[in-house]
Amino acid sequence: VITSENQLSFLNVTRSLEDLPVEQGNDAEGLLNECKEAMDHLYKADVYQSFDEPSLFIYRIDIRHNGSIHSQTGIVGLVPVEDTESVQILKHEEVRPERSDLMSRHLVAVGASSSPISLTYKNDEQLDKAITNCTSNEPVLMTEDSEMKQTIWKVVGETAKELSELVSNKILYITDGHHRMAAAEEALKKSNKNYGPLESTLAVLFPDDEMLVLPFHRRVGDPEGRSSQDLLKAISAVCEIEKSDETTPERIGEVGLYLDGQSHKIILPKSNGNNLVDQLDVARLQEHILAPIFGVVNPGTHKLIDYVPGPLGINVVKERCDKDSWLGFVMHPLKIKDLMDVAEAGELMPPKSSYLMPKPRSGVFVRDLNREKNIQ
Template identity: 50%
Template sequence: MGLVPVTEPGDRRLLRHEAVRPGRADLLTRHLLEVGMSSSPISLTYRTDDVLDAAIAAGCADEPVLEADGDGIHQTVWALSGEAAEALIVAMGDRPLYVTDGHHRLAAAVEALHRNPGIDGNHPLRWTQAVLFPDAEMQVLAAHRRVGDRTGRSAEDLIAALSRVGHLAPCADITEARPDGPGAVGIYLAGQWFSMDLPAASGDRAVDRLDVSRLQDSILAPVLAITDPGSDPMIDYVPEPVGIDSLVERCDADRRIGFVLHPTSVAEMMAVADEDGLMPPKSSYFEPKPRSGVFVRRLDREGLGA
């Protein structure tokens, strides 16, 4: 946990993989500039190694300065200073950092800089609050899709349309329909479960090979006319922690189709970011992430303009 430099998109120090909504970023920018505080750090990950793991372990050998519980999450905080902090900085080196949560907060920090030209390199706005987790300790969960058919086709017609994309295999329940690896999708439609192998990727970029992209390119766009999954009201998202029961209940309530995905891996996300690609909205749900309010940053305590 610490401060990282605010960088423009394309800067190889902080690699993004998700598009941002301008309205949301503007709201966060105004909050940062008017309130002068932040309580939700950006979450980052990185490719770890034994040297860095050892430096972190050494820093966590003493008693923690804070332990907090909430929402079933236990959070422990150690403070590093002096030689321990310097060893960690050296071990981290200049390896790239990958954003796992907080693309809009990072975009807001960039915009705050744009609105304050001429500030020097030590100004607090040139830095943003971030927490770093090693890639080996990241847990990636799927964000499932719930999609409506704007043409109002019957369940039979929708099944026929999906069957023209690939073989729909009837399943007894979600346990049978849930993908046990990449390349497949579980489908819930009108009280029935199916599984389908996704068609091949439409391109050779890392982002094209993602299951979420293959679903978008082969089913959501051509069959259900979802061309802008970030803003189309006919699609919403149910993260894995919310549960499949909730997905089913919501689909039954308004006759929507549920798509259950295998989670995107950390390695897949990194490959997309390395190519400066952008993943479809809600391609993954990363844990861990610190709860808001555990770390509060006040810009006025950092000597504005110092």
């Protein structure tokens, strides 16, 4: 509805196959052409401010969380695509090839990168001070709505060079945007590495001590249609479980269970695996409960599991479970260090292991690849 009523909405550029009307089917080529037309329309409408000189940007996002303001400030710029191969940019999540393929085609067809990959790094005092100094100037953009306040400062010249040098040797960890990075890698390979702008991709670098990590809660349907009593019996055979007034887990190793209108607390057994990722709550839940009791062998594609992002809250988990009689598993958030440790070990987390917020808005920064190639 928003896209049809507002031709300047950036959602017109980022539409996916799921947004197509039924009569259009899965016409990916048609979709990509429409996305390019929408991007061209925004260029012609002159809604963007262009910067020809090499620039970095400081990007601050403020959101309200649990009754207070959470703020994180990062550096927006370009990172080399091939650094994921040289192990300076580390991943922790698998990607679905069909999704990254469509995103790669979108990148090339539209000729623009508009959703920065979110990266984190181990903060240090010198870099923190340099970023703070950059925010003493007047911002080039400040915008606010009911959900988020965004402030952007432009950084050029020696100051930009100093920032680049301070992050040049840091290990970077992808926190959001694994599919976008995979899409950038695929686009570069298909260009035979002969298209300059594709050698780097748009990213925002946030310090690890400012990252807000929330969980993805799980909802699972029982393929056997067992009674609540039988389900509790099956779970109690492998885990310590007790009735509880609260569904929210208090600490790592605990999972809240919502079943038939009642809340319970589960104490997860230790994993039988030796890898770092095996010790995470999401992996232990998968190993001891989801796979053996509910048959959820592949949590990324199984039809009887879905996920509720942490920001939606536990009440949403309960409401949905009350409607379809599924079980709700309420997770404790992992720490940003867990994500970084898993990435450093070269391991991959299960799907929907964490929900990091706030997420940078698409369309705030737009990198015009064709214009950039002409400048080069």
